[in-house]
Amino acid sequence: MICGEPILYKNPTTAEICTFCGEEFTCEGMCANGHKVCKGCSDNQAVNLIKSTCLNTRSKNPYEIAIGIMKNPVMRMHDVRHHILVGSALLAAYHNCGGDIKLAESLEEMEKRGKQIPPGACGYLGNCGAAVSSGAFFSIVTGTTPHSENNWSLANTLTGTCLIEMGKLTGPRCCKRDSFIALGTTIDFIADTFEIHMEKPTKLICEFSERNAECIKDKCPYYAKETV
Incomplete structure (x- = not known):
């Protein structure tokens, strides 16, 4: 986080x-x-970067928001702060697309919930933190609680769909790849559910492959031999 x-x-x-x-x-x-x-x-350092970026961006594209934060040295290649980042980027883009939320309060809640997701949850619990972060995002914007009815079902469906998409690829884990999958799955889910259309790139090429000693390379849909 000092020199990269x-x-x-x-x-x-x-x-x-x-x-x-x-x-x-x-x-x-x-x-x-x-x-x-x-x-x-x-x-x-990482949490403050996430919150300040998400509070000040006008982007409607959660990928753009998240990747901009990922490029900062305070965000390590694999790190529990991704559990906060995914939901926060979604909150910012959702708000900028007209979603009816109080952004500052929502980001504080996302930080609180993201910090409860343990490191290594993808491997140790079979429940990737990026997917849980997407579920937390949905629960925050809809006010879902354990006593909710329809939104309880939708929140769990979203998290489960993210996990299914991640499970289609092989391990080991990659916080960048899994974050990208969670973001794309959530964008589509929100568009279908609420007709709020967050933006996403037509084609995403990962810029972090060279930093990942465990990169699965051609098995990853975001990998390119020459990163941009």
Whole structure:
């Protein structure tokens, strides 16, 4: 999040000084340039970027919003902040398309719910955080609760549809690929359900493949040998 270099993980046995805040913490990894960032600083930088971007954008395209945020070094290649990002980008685009929500309050709620989705949920729980983030987005804009009727069904249908689309591809996980699938599935679902038409690219080429050591390459619909 300082220089954009990949994080080199190590056993978290030594205390280090955070490059951002100067506080001592148990360090799990640093980049090749020796930058070390504690979890608190990492979380705050990424979440603040997501909220500020989504509050100030006029874009009706959640892909455009999300990818712009993904390009910032504070958003790592694979990271739990994607669980907040997907729903937040959808909230911003939905609002800009005329969706009747209070955007600032909705983004605060999305942050709260996204933080409840544990890391590695895709593999450990069989429930990708990007799909859950889409379901949270739907629940927020519709005011869905565990006691709702029709919207309860729709929220779970959306999450399930996202997971089915993700499951059509092989692993390992990719936070970028799964976010793209969740965004596209949700855009179509909202258009069919509420006739609110968020925008999406006619063709999406992933710009992050070179950063992903586990990229499935030609098996991914967004992969291109020469990224743009």
